[in-house]
Every structure is written in structure tokens, then in C-alpha cells.
Amino acid sequence: MRLTIREFQAMNSAARRFLQRTVEFPLFQRMGLNDKHCDILEIGCGSGYGAVLLSTLSPRSYTGIDLMPEQIVLAQKRQLPNAKFMVRDATDLSCFPQETNDIAVIFGILHHIPQWREVIQECYRVLHPAGKLFVEEPDENLMAGVNRLFPGTHPQEAFFTLRILEEHLKVTGFVILERRRTFGMGFYSTRKP
Ligand SMILES: C[S@@+](CC[C@H](N)C(=O)[O-])C[C@H]1O[C@@H](n2cnc3c(N)ncnc32)[C@H](O)[C@@H]1O
Numbered sequence: 001m002r003l004t005i006r007e008f009q010a011m012n013s014a015a016r017r018f019l020q021r022t023v024e025f026p027l028f029q030r031m032g033l034n035d036k037h038c039d040i041l042e043i044g045c046g047s048g049y050g051a052v053l054l055s056t057l058s059p060r061s062y063t064g065i066d067l068m069p070e071q072i073v074l075a076q077k078r079q080l081p082n083a084k085f086m087v088r089d090a091t092d093l094s095c096f097p098q099e100t101n102d103i104a105v106i107f108g109i110l111h112h113i114p115q116w117r118e119v120i121q122e123c124y125r126v127l128h129p130a131g132k133l134f135v136e137e138p139d140e141n142l143m144a145g146v147n148r149l150f151p152g153t154h155p156q157e158a159f160f161t162l163r164i165l166e167e168h169l170k171v172t173g174f175v176i177l178e179r180r181r182t183f184g185m186g187f188y189s190t191r192k193p
Contacts, residue, residue: 001112002068007150012047012074023182024107025053028134031178031189033057038102041065041126043090043119044109048075048083054105055080063101065090091115093122101126106135108185110165111143114157117168124172124192133174133190137165142184162186 003011010016025033037060042050045064048071054062062080065088066072075085088095090113104123110116123133138146140161147154165186169176174190181187 001153003153007153017049020049027187033134040103041101042105045075046071048078050107051080051083091118093126096126098125099128102128102131104133108136110137111154111158114155116158120168120172127192129192131192136185136187139184
């Protein structure tokens with residue numbers, strides 16, 4: 001779902017970038033997001049700050065997709081090397097042939113998508129065997145608070161517990177290599193067999 005203006009502003013604030021730079025990305029790195037020269041796909045890339053952080057891995061290619069054209073315009077302004085940004089719905093990644101990416105990254109977007117399970121399935125399809133998916137999402141309780149702060153962009157179907165998220169990762173075929181919980185957020189490092 002598209003963000004409201006208020007959530008769009010919060011997601012593109014200095015505070016959000018600080019959190020992503022000092023907590024989320026370093027945690028993913030400690031969980032194994034440190035392979036260099038890979039083909040990386042970021043789902044729900046927003047205005048491209050995740051791409052800035054991921055560019056420190058010198059990817060062979062980086063593709064960021066997001067539903068909101070406004071986000072993609074901001075991301076494209078960053079002019080990162082080997083980076084491409086596209087307006088796409090994460091539930092349909094048919095523009096990517098199967099098994100074409102080494103790494104997929106999700107910085108907290110599934111809770112905006114009623115068909116979030118399809119996004120995980122699409123990530124599985126586009127990853128190479130042994131490809132990695134890194135995903136962070138809020139637990140249901142944290143979501144309730146976030147939804148009070150930013151109502152209207154979190155569909156009821158996407159109020160899942162981390163246990164349900166984890167089950168779906170496994171049902172899809174991902175092997176969970178590591179899981180962490182911080183401030184009500186779940187972080188997963190997973191691999192396609
Ligand atoms: C909470 S923001 C997170 C943005 C960025 N990943 C970050 O961590 O700052 C959620 C993002 O997901 C995008 N989004 C929502 N539904 C989507 C969908 N179906 N397909 C692709 N992107 C989607 C929104 O446009 C928004 O940019």
C-alpha cells in the first residue's frame with residue numbers, strides 16, 4: 001500500500017536514516033549481509049537510503065523496487081553506481097527471471113502488503129540456489145503501536161506475528177540461518193537451499 005503523507009515524511013526523515021544506518025544495517029551485517037560484488041535486489045527500497053548502505057558492499061548490480069513513484073524519483077537522484085530503481089509491486093516480480101539474484105533485502109515493508117506471503121514467494125523465485133534473503137519486520141504488538149501513530153497504511157491481513165512470518169519463510173523453502181529480536185522488530189537471515 002502507498003504510505004500516507006505523514007508516514008512518507010517519517011520514512012524519509014533523518015531519524016529514520018539514523019536508525020537504518022546505526023541499528024538495522026549493522027545488525028544485518030553481523031548476520032551475514034557482507035558478501036561483496038553480488039547482484040542485490042531490495043524490495044520496498046523507499047527513497048534509496050538502503051541502497052546507499054548496500055552500496056558499501058560494492059554490488060555487481062543493485063536493483064531497488066518500490067510501489068510509490070515519488071520514492072523512486074528520490075532514489076534515482078542518489079546516482080549510485082550500478083544501481084537501478086523501478087516502480088514495481090513487490091507481489092509481482094515477473095520482470096525478474098527466476099534465479100537471477102544473489103541477495104534480496106527487505107527493510108520493513110511486508111506489514112504494508114495484504115498479500116505479503118506472495119512477496120516472500122517471489123523473493124524465493126528470483127534468488128539463485130544458495131541465495132540469501134534478509135528480512136526485518138515488526139512483531140504484531142509493535143505494529144499495533146505503529147498503526148496508531150500512522151493509521152491507514154497497514155492492512156489487517158498484514159498484522160502478523162513474527163512466528164507466523166517465520167513459519168511462512170520456512171514453508172516457502174527458506175532455511176533460517178539466524179534470527180534476532182530488537183525493540184519488537186524481528187531480523188532474519190535466510191538462505192535458499
Ligand atoms: C515503511 S516504508 C520502508 C521504506 C524503506 N525500506 C526503509 O526502510 O526506510 C515501506 C515502503 O514499502 C513500499 N511499499 C508498500 N507496498 C508495496 C508494494 N506492494 N510493493 C512495493 N513496495 C511497496 C512503500 O512505498 C514504502 O516505500
